[in-house]
Amino acid sequence: MEYCLTVNNLSKKYRKFLALDGLTMNVPKGAIYGFIGKNGAGKTTLIRIICGLQEPTSGSYSIYGAPNSSKEIYASRRRMGGIIESPALYGHMSARDNLRQQFLLLGKPSFDGIDDLLNMVDLKNTDKKPVRNFSLGMRQRLGIAMALASDPDFVVLDEPINGLDPQGIVEIREIILKLNRERNITFLISSHILDELAKLATHYGFIDNGKILKEITKEQLEDSLKKRIEFKVDTDAELCSALDETHLRYKLTSLTEGELYGEISISELSDILKSHGITLVKVTEKDETLESYYINLLGGEDND
Amino acid sequence: MTNLLRANLLRLVKSATFWIFFSLYVIYSIALPFITHSMFSEDFVARADNLIAFGYGIIGIPIPGILIAIICNVFFGVEFHDRAVQNKIIQGYSRTKIYTANLLTACVISLAMSAVYMLFFLTISLPLYGKLPVQAKDITLLLIGGILSMISYSSIYTLIAMASKNQIVAILITLGTVIFITVIVNSFCLDVMNQQPYYTGHYDRYGEWVEEIVENPYYNKIEHDFCQFILDCFPSGQTFQLYNYNVYRWQPILYSLGLLAATTGAGITIFNKSNIK
Structure with a gap:
């Protein structure tokens, strides 16, 4: 660049x-x-x-x-x-x-x-x-x-x-x-x-x-700001195939954990995962603005 | 640098402050020969060369020095007040070039004032007073000394304006300095300078008046030389000598050039090191 x-x-x-x-x-x-x-x-x-x-x-x-x-x-x-x-x-x-x-x-x-x-x-x-x-x-x-x-x-x-x-x-x-x-x-x-x-x-x-x-970048920020679902599942088998089925962007943070960006109900996500033999262990919905992102960033630094 | 100078000159031409104070000097230049001519008496007879010197000040007041001080400080002060200096730096001009362009603009103001005074001297004073009673060499020294002292004023006021970065502060410093130097230093120096090493004493010796050259106990050579240096060094002192002594010397010319170099060097150094908000 x-x-x-x-x-x-x-x-x-x-x-x-x-x-x-x-x-x-x-x-x-x-x-x-x-x-x-x-x-x-x-x-x-x-x-x-x-x-x-x-x-x-x-x-x-x-x-x-x-x-x-x-x-x-x-x-x-x-x-x-x-x-x-x-x-x-x-x-x-x-x-x-x-x-x-x-x-x-x-x-x-x-x-x-x-x-x-x-x-x-x-x-x-x-x-x-x-x-x-x-x-x-x-x-x-x-x-x-x-x-x-x-x-x-x-x-x-x-x-x-x-x-x-x-x-x-x-x-x-x-x-x-x-x-x-x-x-x-x-x-x-x-x-x-x-x-x-x-x-x-x-x-x-x-x-x-x-x-x-x-x-x-703006895209990276939007990924952080978009409605985001953090999830944890019991197995990594067929996880990517299941997530592809949601037609949303996602990121895996470990073999069994990840983030989904966009709008999807938890029951819908759960059904898709279940159809691939995966069980949701933990799920959290996140929703941020630039302001809250900035405040969190400052807070994070202050806590360091 | 040419661009900076062109922009400065366009702004000068459109500056109300410049025209107001320049007009005051024009009025002074026109009125002075008539006023001094009307004051002719047995005790006071002005000569044509005095009229040239009066262009640089009269009765202890450096008229053009004060006017240039106000014009320069307002003109350059606006640059800091309205953030135009910032703009010039952002446009990629080095601070040395900005300072030099401002100094040249101040010199243009001084030279314009000198030129307008000479114009009225030639068209009014000279016909009124007749021919110049001094030699061409003295007139040359008077003119060069006078113009250089005006340029010295410009260099000092540019330094003050660019270093203080504030219109009001610059004007107060300048006028304070002018008043201090004019009233206190010059008056003090004049007193010292009037002391001569010897004077002619008159004695009544056995009923007969005798004249004798006597050593002056109040004369101090070091003090005398110091005061001469002060008067020669600063433009107010230089112009003070021009219109008070009718003695045209070459030393103040060298001091003016030295002062121009010193103030410009100091000004550029200070301006280069200063933080601009």
Whole structure:
């Protein structure tokens, strides 16, 4: 798998406070990577470091293969766009003037394309209205337009839906999904609004106390979150044939134990197994959300 | 870097703060020759070269220094307040390039102010005061010294703005420094500098007035040299000498270049090491 961001054993210390503690993570190309953690877990610190705003105390990272210690990192960052906490916008300027600034910074030969960007984020009719008079949602949308001005391959968004109203949240979500599907832009999105992130992300990284607790794909997470039946039977003979008959995905954790993912009544499962001469010894139904998964993950770590 | 500079200049042209304070300097540049001309008396007769020096300050107040301080600190402070510096870094610009582009922008502000003052000097002051009473060499020293002192102001204010990362703090530090140096240091230095090693004493000796060169007991060479160094080193002191002494020296030019190098080196080092939120 190709990665646009790899982070290796990264640490960041502010005086006596260890914000990142040997963090290791990988963001695959084309992914929408949901970066999940509670406040103070180290999400923004990591994002600030990969965006070049702060230097790590130890460890390394690379963007599109360019290590942070090399000069090539500046060229790799030109393939990035980002919003950290709040968009970088000149409050006294209009949306169009802010984009002009961005185009000049990027060394674009003309201002062609500004209208397209304003259209895409639905800000074409803001005329000369200064950005300081924009709503939070409008500012976020303009921030995304600014981040997209460089036609980036990788966009970092730190808490992009914080403080947005439901309509604003839907708009931002649709823009992100569209860009990911149509332009194959990789997103790294930090958030603690898990329900919303669950509608977007293709990959997840869970962070706590400056460490990655777990990295999983959407499919792996769904397997964990789906209604799941954990079972134990008396024999392994014909077990796979019986489970195939359920037409559900399953995983064997031992010869006589396993998990079934999906909806099936226990009596139906029991009948199928019985028809193959197998008896159910133990069965448990599980049902989780991303939130409960995350809480369990944190709880598990705390208990370790 | 050209892109950074172009973006800065476009923003400068659209900056209300820049135009307000630049306009104040334009008004100062136009009004000054008429005001000083109207004050002509037996005790005070301004010369055309004084008018050039007045472009850098008058009656102990470094007018352009204060205006550049406000423009630079507001202009660069906005970058931190509105997170534009973050954006530049994310776009792949090194901090050294960002700092240098900001320094060059500040120098453009200083040079624009110097240019506009000279424009009004040539079109108003010179016709009003007649020809320059000093040699071309002195005028060259005056102009180079004056412009370099303006560039020194730019380098100091860029350092303060980029190191403090906060508009209000930067303005307070800058104005505090300007007032401290202007009022306290320069006034103190001027007192010391006015002490000469010898003075002419007048005595009544046996009914006859006698003139005698006497050693000044209050003169201290180390103190004198130190104050000269302070005045030469900082732009407020340099401009202070320009409009007070009518003596145009080359030493402040070297100090200006040294100060430019020192503040730029320190500024880039501090900015490169700082954590940006």
